[in-house]
Amino acid sequence: MINNHIYDYGMASPFIISYQDSDPPQVERTVTEIFPVKIGSYNFPCKHKTRLKHLCFDIIDKYKNNRDYSCQNDDNGYLTHYFDQKDLVQSLLDYPGFETFNSWIKRCSIDYINNTFGCDCDNVVIVQCWINDCSKGGSQPLHNHMNSLISGTYFVNYTPEMHAPLTFGESTIMGTPYLSLGHTRDRFANIEPYEGTLLLWESHIKHGYQSNNTDKRISISFNVMPETLPGIYGFKLIKK
Numbered sequence: 001m002i003n004n005h006i007y008d009y010g011m012a013s014p015f016i017i018s019y020q021d022s023d024p025p026q027v028e029r030t031v032t033e034i035f036p037v038k039i040g041s042y043n044f045p046c047k048h049k050t051r052l053k054h055l056c057f058d059i060i061d062k063y064k065n066n067r068d069y070s071c072q073n074d075d076n077g078y079l080t081h082y083f084d085q086k087d088l089v090q091s092l093l094d095y096p097g098f099e100t101f102n103s104w105i106k107r108c109s110i111d112y113i114n115n116t117f118g119c120d121c122d123n124v125v126i127v128q129c130w131i132n133d134c135s136k137g138g139s140q141p142l143h144n145h146m147n148s149l150i151s152g153t154y155f156v157n158y159t160p161e162m163h164a165p166l167t168f169g170e171s172t173i174m175g176t177p178y179l180s181l182g183h184t185r186d187r188f189a190n191i192e193p194y195e196g197t198l199l200l201w202e203s204h205i206k207h208g209y210q211s212n213n214t215d216k217r218i219s220i221s222f223n224v225m226p227e228t229l230p231g232i233y234g235f236k237l238i239k240k
């Protein structure tokens with residue numbers, strides 16, 4: 001069960017606008033939120049998740065000092081990525097032992113695209129996939145993933161209330177030019193996963209985490225594109 005902690009969704013008290021003596025002093029407000037953001041959640045079967053966890057620990061141990069396969073993602077050295085190098089030919093998903101996980105995250109992605117958004121997607125391409133290893137004190141500022149439709153994070157080694165939950169920020173799309181009301185309240189929602197949980201979301205949605213309280217917050221992140229984009233200007237993706 002995912003625990004959703006919704007932060008700062010409060011509304012301001014009814015406020016006073018200039019009014020005539022005969023007017024009621026307050027405006028009555030009803031706000032209905034529609035079209036909520038849809039975060040998918042899937043659970044990797046227990047018999048597979050333990051094996052995958054051992055494999056990820058082995059990879060981290062093997063490549064932690066090899067800069068061809070690992071890189072620091074922050075200035076403080078709290079967060080290390082594995083298999084995230086642009087010029088790396090070998091994909092993490094091609095690593096021996098990832099076959100079941102590769103197939104499962106594809107099936108989850110197709111299910112999420114079709115049953116959440118009502119699409120008719122036959123197949124997907126996992127365009128990037130990498131391991132994150134965050135130590136105590138680490139964090140990742142809110143960000144989103146470009147050139148991708150769906151993004152996901154699978155939690156390999158995760159202890160609730162010790163490792164940082166994933167925080168999602170309310171999406172704002174800024175065109176050029178765009179209008180602004182000035183500073184508006186930022187709204188965030190935390191999702192506390194379990195070990196073996198996969199979360200999926202639309203790639204433009206901002207996400208990150210704060211104040212990780214213990215070492216070895218290990219996860220696998222990836223980006224997904226439908227293999228075929230439909231329509232008269234559609235196209236088919238073929239991964240090299």
Ligand SMILES: [Fe+2]
Pocket residue numbers: 143144145207221
């Ligand atoms: Fe991310």
